[in-house]
Amino acid sequence: MIGLTDFTMAEARDALRARTVSASELTHAFISAIEGARCLNAFVTETPERALDMARQSDTRIARGDARPLEGLPLAIKDLFCTKGVRTTAGSKILNNFVPPYESTVSQNLWDAGAVMLGKTNMDEFAMGSSNETSHFGPVINPWRAGNSNRNLVPGGSSGGSAAAVAGQLCLAATGTDTGGSIRQPAAVSGIVGLKPTYGRCSRWGIVAFASSLDQAGPMTRTVRDAAILLRHMASVDEKDSTSVDVPVADYEEGLDGGVKGLRIGIPKEYRIDGAPPEIEALWHRGAEWLKGQGAEIVDVSLAHTKFALPAYYIVAPAEASSNLARYDGVRYGHRAANTHDLTDLYERSRAEGFGAEVRRRVLVGTYVLSAGYYDAYYVRAQKVRTLIKRDFEQAFETCDVLLTPATPGAAFAIGEKSDDPVSMYLNDVFTVPVNLAGLPAISVPAGLSETGLPLGLQVIGRAFDEATVLRAGRAIEVAAHFGATPKKWWAA
Amino acid sequence: MSERGAKLIKGATDAWEVVIGMEVHAQVLSEAKLFSGAATAFGADPNSQVSFVDAAMPGMLPVINRKCVEQAVRTGLGLKAKINHRSQFDRKNYFYPDLPAGYQISQYKQPIVGEGEVTIDLPGGETRQIGIERLHLEQDAGKSLHDQRPEHSYVDLNRAGVALMEIVTKPDMRGSDEAAAFLRKLRTIVRYLGTCDGNMDEGSMRADVNISVRRPGEPYGTRCEIKNVNSMRFIAQAVEYEARRQVDILESGGSIRQETRLFDPRAGETRAMRSKEEAHDYRYFPDPDLLPLELSPAWINEIARSLPELPDQKKVRFIGLGLSSYDAAVLVAEKETADYFEAMLAEDAEPKAAANWLNNEVFGRLNKAGVSVLASPVSPAQNAAILRLLKDNVISGKIAKDLLDIVWDEGGDPYVIVNARGLRQMSDASAIERMVDAVIKAHPDKVEEVRKKPKLTGWFVGQVMKQSGGKANPQAVNDIVKARLGIGGQG
Numbered sequence: 001m002i003g004l005t006d007f008t009m010a011e012a013r014d015a016l017r018a019r020t021v022s023a024s025e026l027t028h029a030f031i032s033a034i035e036g037a038r039c040l041n042a043f044v045t046e047t048p049e050r051a052l053d054m055a056r057q058s059d060t061r062i063a064r065g066d067a068r069p070l071e072g073l074p075l076a077i078k079d080l081f082c083t084k085g086v087r088t089t090a091g092s093k094i095l096n097n098f099v100p101p102y103e104s105t106v107s108q109n110l111w112d113a114g115a116v117m118l119g120k121t122n123m124d125e126f127a128m129g130s131s132n133e134t135s136h137f138g139p140v141i142n143p144w145r146a147g148n149s150n151r152n153l154v155p156g157g158s159s160g161g162s163a164a165a166v167a168g169q170l171c172l173a174a175t176g177t178d179t180g181g182s183i184r185q186p187a188a189v190s191g192i193v194g195l196k197p198t199y200g201r202c203s204r205w206g207i208v209a210f211a212s213s214l215d216q217a218g219p220m221t222r223t224v225r226d227a228a229i230l231l232r233h234m235a236s237v238d239e240k241d242s243t244s245v246d247v248p249v250a251d252y253e254e255g256l257d258g259g260v261k262g263l264r265i266g267i268p269k270e271y272r273i274d275g276a277p278p279e280i281e282a283l284w285h286r287g288a289e290w291l292k293g294q295g296a297e298i299v300d301v302s303l304a305h306t307k308f309a310l311p312a313y314y315i316v317a318p319a320e321a322s323s324n325l326a327r328y329d330g331v332r333y334g335h336r337a338a339n340t341h342d343l344t345d346l347y348e349r350s351r352a353e354g355f356g357a358e359v360r361r362r363v364l365v366g367t368y369v370l371s372a373g374y375y376d377a378y379y380v381r382a383q384k385v386r387t388l389i390k391r392d393f394e395q396a397f398e399t400c401d402v403l404l405t406p407a408t409p410g411a412a413f414a415i416g417e418k419s420d421d422p423v424s425m426y427l428n429d430v431f432t433v434p435v436n437l438a439g440l441p442a443i444s445v446p447a448g449l450s451e452t453g454l455p456l457g458l459q460v461i462g463r464a465f466d467e468a469t470v471l472r473a474g475r476a477i478e479v480a481a482h483f484g485a486t487p488k489k490w491w492a493a
Numbered sequence: 494m495s496e497r498g499a500k501l502i503k504g505a506t507d508a509w510e511v512v513i514g515m516e517v518h519a520q521v522l523s524e525a526k527l528f529s530g531a532a533t534a535f536g537a538d539p540n541s542q543v544s545f546v547d548a549a550m551p552g553m554l555p556v557i558n559r560k561c562v563e564q565a566v567r568t569g570l571g572l573k574a575k576i577n578h579r580s581q582f583d584r585k586n587y588f589y590p591d592l593p594a595g596y597q598i599s600q601y602k603q604p605i606v607g608e609g610e611v612t613i614d615l616p617g618g619e620t621r622q623i624g625i626e627r628l629h630l631e632q633d634a635g636k637s638l639h640d641q642r643p644e645h646s647y648v649d650l651n652r653a654g655v656a657l658m659e660i661v662t663k664p665d666m667r668g669s670d671e672a673a674a675f676l677r678k679l680r681t682i683v684r685y686l687g688t689c690d691g692n693m694d695e696g697s698m699r700a701d702v703n704i705s706v707r708r709p710g711e712p713y714g715t716r717c718e719i720k721n722v723n724s725m726r727f728i729a730q731a732v733e734y735e736a737r738r739q740v741d742i743l744e745s746g747g748s749i750r751q752e753t754r755l756f757d758p759r760a761g762e763t764r765a766m767r768s769k770e771e772a773h774d775y776r777y778f779p780d781p782d783l784l785p786l787e788l789s790p791a792w793i794n795e796i797a798r799s800l801p802e803l804p805d806q807k808k809v810r811f812i813g814l815g816l817s818s819y820d821a822a823v824l825v826a827e828k829e830t831a832d833y834f835e836a837m838l839a840e841d842a843e844p845k846a847a848a849n850w851l852n853n854e855v856f857g858r859l860n861k862a863g864v865s866v867l868a869s870p871v872s873p874a875q876n877a878a879i880l881r882l883l884k885d886n887v888i889s890g891k892i893a894k895d896l897l898d899i900v901w902d903e904g905g906d907p908y909v910i911v912n913a914r915g916l917r918q919m920s921d922a923s924a925i926e927r928m929v930d931a932v933i934k935a936h937p938d939k940v941e942e943v944r945k946k947p948k949l950t951g952w953f954v955g956q957v958m959k960q961s962g963g964k965a966n967p968q969a970v971n972d973i974v975k976a977r978l979g980i981g982g983q984g
Contacts, residue, residue: 081552082551082552088551090551095551098551100550100551100552101545101550102545102550104552204552204554205552205553205554206552206553207552208551208552209551209552209782211781212781212782213781239556240554240556241554241556242554242555242556242557242782242783242784243781243782243783243784319778320781322586322776323584323586323595323596323776323778325595326586326588326594326595326596327549327551327593327594327595329588329590329595331590331593331648332548332549332593333550343590347588367776370586370776370777370778371774371776372774372776375776375777375778379778
């Protein structure tokens with residue numbers, strides 16, 4: 001039997017419009033699902049009363065024939081988005097009790113479109129991580145398990161709570177943010193769709209900053225169509241964010257099924273990396289064949305500076321983070337150490353107690369690379385690399401329309417498996433990071449299962465502000481892949 | 494421009510040249526802060542003018558205030574400086590409770606304004622050019638309050654995020670008088686431009702002064718930076734003291750340590766600031782929340798066209814009207830004063846007479862009363878009327894001053910007052926003769942004396958003027974007294 005939580009967002013929308021289900025019923029179903037899945041630790045804060053209140057208002061509007069585009073659709077919000085009156089932690093102890101008196105532009109856009117908030121999802125602390133293990137609120141558990149195993153796996157990160165909530169059918173869709181892969185990587189290893197829009201497409205106002213020149217909000221959904229719908233209502237130019245860009249937001253759903261006939265698909269040779277499992281290479285190849293089968297043209301391209309992307313990223317992102325996180329000092333809000341004896345002690349202990357190990361590591365790295373005497377060797381050089389990577393993409397897009405790559409170098413791994421080795425953890429983002437450095441849009445679409453029965457994703461990268469083509473190609477993969485797999489609800493047993 | 498002997502100061506063994514450069518922080522006149530919509534009024538209740546951006550709440554972003562950019566460009570144009578079509582905001586990172594974000598947004602490598610110059614006016618009508626190195630925009634910090642309660646410190650963020658222009662000069666000044674003259678001139682220019690109110694008492698303009706000494710012809714010496722010198726008088730004192738201190742050290746075989754010093758106005762001396770335990774590394778990098786600032790030439794031209802007549806141009810024009818360089822400099826030092834002067838000219842006052850009248854009579858009274866020219870109880874038209882009465886010999890100079898006092902206290906039309914109170918000058922010779930004769934008759938002893946000391950004629954003139962209540966034409970009285978006493982030539 002199909003339950004209410006089995007709906008895709010588009011199906012739920014249509015059901016609400018047809019009044020075969022009410023927003024309150026739908027919301028109740030998800031609240032129960034969340035309650036039954038607390039062992040996944042996907043949510044930091046649940047807001048059931050607020051959700052039901054919003055759902056009732058949606059039902060009133062639907063009854064009046066006054067429904068907005070996302071009317072009554074229950075969503076989860078990554079705990080990096082400030083939500084007015086609802087605790088916003090960024091996964092950190094230092095913001096353990098922080099309740100913003102303002103609403104982020106992206107979430108406000110969603111509420112203005114009629115969506116319902118179920119709660120705030122768990123995440124790596126300050127979005128720093130690829131496994132959701134750095135959260136102050138504990139790791140999130142991936143709804144997926146390998147065949148024949150009861151081992152808990154990570155959902156990826158940093159938007160791990162959002163990924164698990166969508167994959168575990170605890171919400172119709174969720175918001176994520178992506179600085180180096182934090183939407184696409186968890187989407188890939190959790191068997192859902194994740195879209196990182198072009199830098200500047202969604203406002204960053206009210207999103208706790210990690211690395212300002214890379215951070216971008218995007219949708220995490222069960223289908224490409226849902227991503228198209230949600231993106232349209234997240235995106236906006238915002239006078240409060242100088243880096244948001246005034247390019248009209250299209251109705252991405254409209255052209256979704258336009259197909260890929262005649263589309264030139266670039267295959268970047270540098271994305272064949274040593275040590276990647278053969279199944280990743282095979283999946284990639286299969287993806288290209290699918291698109292070719294639908295009339296696309298496959299083109300070999302080169303992104304020559306790809307191998308410098310990860311090192312450059314791990315200079316630029318920590319540098320910006322070290323500065324962005326300076327405001328968490330225990331003076332005005334957030335965690336303040338007790339019994340401090342002077343100002344320096346207050347700073348040092350509040351921050352040492354408030355930040356976890358990974359955040360401290362990146363603040364130290366960032367502080368180091370910006371220091372006098374090192375700035376030119378690290379930060380300036382990394383920015384030059386960034387320019388070269390951007391140029392690589394521009395040149396590639398002279399001969400192709402989108403790029404097809406694997407989303408991750410492997411499937412979900414076990415909790416604790418990589419947490420002692422930061423570098424191996426950082427390698428999770430090898431395919432996603434260059435896209436952030438270049439500010440381009442990219443989607444991860446579930447495309448198959450690994451040998452052990454875990455989801456794997458393919459990534460489609462597009463030209464700046466060409467989310468429409470990225471979604472269309474993503475949809476073509478989705479159609480060809482017939483993915484359809486969902487995790488067994490072992491937690492609900 | 495360094496070899497100017499007049500500026501040297503004498504040490505025990507050598508003559509030394511003082512080299513001065515300045516960094517002036519001028520608060521931009523703007524309703525709102527540099528990157529947030531919060532207000533900027535002075536003296537508001539603590540933390541009443543703080544936005545979420547100013548308090549560095551999570552997820553808040555800066556957005557540049559166009560008005561502040563315009564003000565910086567306007568100032569740059571007023572300093573005859575190069576306006577950079579592309580500039581960049583950087584983060585200057587350091588921890589302090591009055592700096593909520595943990596970084597100050599400033600302009601480090603690419604300031605909005607490049608090189609320019611300021612002409613300073615020195616005593617005796619001499620002028621000099623002082624080079625401007627750059628002007629950049631940056632945020633002010635908040636204020637830590639340590640004196641509210643013994644066991645707590647407080648932070649007032651009202652100033653946090655207020656736009657400042659940091660104006661950096663070249664090391665072109667050569668004495669305390671030039672340093673003070675520069676700051677005075679800079680203040681005049683920004684007040685003309687309306688880009689800073691120049692209120693040093695309220696901290697709207699603060700100067701850090703870099704001072705070094707050298708023997709003429711030598712390379713620059715090691716400099717010390719004197720922080721937050723916040724009045725014209727203190728600048729001169731600080732330079733004098735610091736230059737002397739450095740000369741004494743060098744002449745006794747010591748060397749100058751580059752350091753930041755604080756001027757203590759009470760002791761009249763500079764003192765080394767407590768040296769920080771760790772050297773500051775501000776880790777500057779371009780602020781990723783802000784795009785590079787791109788200015789179109791058309792917009793810059795538009796601002797240039799809207800510039801008012803600046804003090805230097807005005808001074809030249811006033812000299813062309815017959816004013817001395819000194820009088821012209823005094824009048825243009827404040828825009829309001831120059832406007833007042835010009836309003837008198839519009840009432841047909843003769844320029845030279847008006848300038849003298851203002852400088853000798855009106856400004857003194859205003860200063861004494863602590864009243865600004867804008868609030869003067871006597872209008873330009875009333876002053877012009879008094880001068881016209883004087884010029885037409887309707888009243889004497891003495892009466893003119895009395896009349897000014899009357900108008901000051903009571904207001905009214907000077908013509909009406911002169912007629913109503915019988916203040917017209919007495920030029921009728923026979924009436925004056927009668928008064929002179931009466932005085933001579935009453936003081937035979939003085940008549941005797943004046944034969945020996947012709948200078949005593951003045952005493953007779955004074956007596957007659959007194960009797961006439963100041964209304965007698967002094968020249969006529971003088972002539973008649975001399976004629977009656979039989980004294981020729983100069984009295």
